[in-house]
Amino acid sequence: MKILDRYITRHVFFGFAAAAALLLPLFTTLDLVGELDDVTPGGYRLSQAIEVVFMTLPRRVVELGPFIALLGGIAALGQLSATRELTVMRATGLSIARIGFTATLAGLALALAWAALDEWVASPLQQNGLELRNEAMAAGAQSSNDQGSVWARQDDQIVRIGNLQHKRLPVNIEIFRFDNDRSLVSYIFAETADIQDAGQWRLNNVQVKQWDQGAETTQQLDHMPWHSIFGGARLGDITLPTESLSARQLYRYIAYLKGSGQPSAQYEMAMWQKLGRPILTLAMILFAIPFAFAQPRSPNLGARLALGALVGLMVYVSNQIIVNLGLLLKMNILITTLGPALVLLAVAIVMVGHLDRGSR
Incomplete structure (x- = not known):
């Protein structure tokens, strides 16, 4: 079984890499297009805009983490299903629950890697990119007097x-x-x-x-x-935007805001969202299991990926709506930030368990 576990894990990681290779160029191009609006000959130059986009690339990787986990899991397990390899594995006694557990371990390793990337790479690079951008725009007299106040x-x-x-x-x-x-x-x-x-x-x-x-x-x-x-x-x-702060920076700033009697809900939500992202990543990788086993005889992997992309988009939009509503209505921060991820994880576990019992 250990050989099969390693085989599944390797394919899942290949799926993650393929999903990242598909999504990152698209979103990087969109980020560059957004930066081009501020490019001027005497201030913020095109070369600086490209540099800023590349400096924010790790942040984009972290933000797309759950989406990459879902599409990568569907691609990896869907390919194994299309080639009948999953059927052979189950014939050897490997249950759907065990396959889901193996995929989840791969997703957990990926979630921990993204958490480290967020804390020690994405946040410092994004902050340096923002500083470069602001200094270039200030040199070109594009910034207002209140910028950075x-x-x-x-x-x-x-x-x-x-x-x-x-x-x-x-x-x-x-x-x-x-x-x-x-x-x-x-x-x-x-x-x-x-x-x-x-x-x-x-x-x-x-x-x-x-x-x-x-x-x-x-x-x-x-x-x-x-x-x-x-x-x-x-x-x-x-002076930094909330999304660019690391968990340690958020913790220090929240302590300062509470100590000075200022509202800190926005920053508390940002911190708990970071801590809840690994849970959401695990939920997304588990959601890939039903996509792989729902139609085991269907070779149409593209349709599964398209449906997976739609599910991922719905999850992302719904999560943002819940967080913003929670901030607006002053709802409980833990329920607002961790609640959706925990609910999705519970639903994914129930779906995998149902598929496992139905296959026996």
Whole structure:
């Protein structure tokens, strides 16, 4: 049986590779077309757009992971079914449940590999690509003044950072302080800031305005100390899109948001979606089993792949709708993010079990 397990596993991995080879060029081309809208002769160049697309390719691989698992599983097991090899395996005593278990182990290995790719390759590369893109567009005067700005609130302070130079040096800092009746008490503007230890910043070229019983006072300072409200959060992480953050970055940022009393649901959902992606991948590889055994005498593998693609698209769209509705309606985050994947996994296990009992 171990020889058959290795044979099935090898074919499943070949199926994954074939599905990736089919899907990635298509989505990479679509990503490049999207980048071409921002290409200009004096700013964001075509060569940079191509570089950015290739830097976001690992992220695309991770996002398409469950889809690749479904199509790859259908291609691999469907081919074995079309050549009657699955029939021969079952004649030797290999059950459908055992075939599904072997395919699931291959899917688990793939899911773990994608999780590692997401954490240590896809996220850093995508972030570097975004930085390259933003710097090129800023050089071409395509960016607005608010691009890359950061807003934060803690107690009676609201802070805005205009931008980050080299991903860590804040510029154009505005600090608003309010009293209990929400009246503006003071306003601080600093051109730049030096980040020091223990959350201390040194504000440079500072203008301070204060209001006391209707009287306004203005002060101009070369330097001014300020205890940052950003705590342990990394400013470079705060300015990044949610989907580009790794699980560790999301965890740190969620802790910062909760510590400062700010809403964190969007980032919690993003983190749990990452953790739920392996479950969805396992569900998709199990869904390939019914496609392989539903019509064992049919050689039409293309029809099965087309149906599988439709199922995968429906799962992806439904999952996005559920997540967005959960965020909008403030539903339980674990149920919203992990619930659909667990339900699909349970349905896939039931379907495989039903096929196994019906074949006896």
